[in-house]
Amino acid sequence: MNYRLTRLAGVLVAGSILAGCATQGGNTAAGGGIGAVVGAGLGALIGDSSKAAGIGAGIGAVTGAIVGYNWDRIVGKVDQAGGKQLGISTTQMADGSLKVNIPDGATFDISKATLKPAIYPVLNALATSMIEEPTLRLKSVGHTDSTGSAAFNQTLSVNRASSVVNYLASQGVAAGRMSVEGRGPNDPVADNSTPSGRAMNRRVELYLYAVR
Template structure:
């Protein structure tokens, strides 16, 4: 444990020093690969559990590395498009990506994967940002609660993640700039023992990131 702590401190320090070279204004930074290295280091040190894997590793390995990006404009536009009312939250991750957490109530009816029209304005903002900045990429990750079998939850989570990227594609974002993953009930953020916990676990997470 002591060795892990020392190594983790080294990784965070190196990333912090490199990030000091970053620029703002929605552009790339000189610290290319900072996020990828930090995410990989955290993943190796923390372990293989699904919750640990989400720390700085939502998008996985990225060829060429992640570069810095100022997400302030997009975060504001998402809120202005009704994101707050829909319960959507945005979080900048340690690897530099932006996580957009979209609860089931804002996106789908229970057990379905047809997007609700109320989500369109928010996704339109994501699409517009990606169209204006070609270095941006997105990974869409679908999650379910533990109710039901894997044979039901796995395709449901895949289909929900795909429904989001298909909509973005309809707004002009190339499929080659998007990836999809269904996690079923493997990555809960709350207890599946309560109705409220299950509600929170049913979600789609978008991980937006910039590449060189």
């Protein structure tokens, strides 16, 4: 049998066994970590790419064990800070993280990486939450549509993701608790051939997660 497939099967079997143990024990914190372990295993097999992130953890491989976390309070803070009005959505992921999806209209002008003031209250709420809870970490992932050159879009996606992290750092969040990734146009969520699809693809995804 192909060595890579053998390793993949091992990861999936181990994940199934661990997930069963977590269910029997009723330990939701362990369950969140297990999803990340399986995701990290798949990431190691497939490579650290947007595809691996989609299959496993959106945050990719991380240092430390991911633990379960009740995200309701932070979701409430994002909504209270005007997140819904800006089109910001939150999703609790299977790997135990919280994805905060920020459309580019709420954050940046077209082809720019300078944050709009309208997003400050939401980012302030996230910064406050991270300062209050030292176990929280954040990964900022920038995405673009396919208009323009691949090199330009890659740089733009990194710069936009970095702008969010830099702002959070300016509000007191330690830089070492955050990371940045730019995926350019390589991880679309909609059809780039339509204006509405391109608008959906231009976004920054923030992944919050808790570690031991």
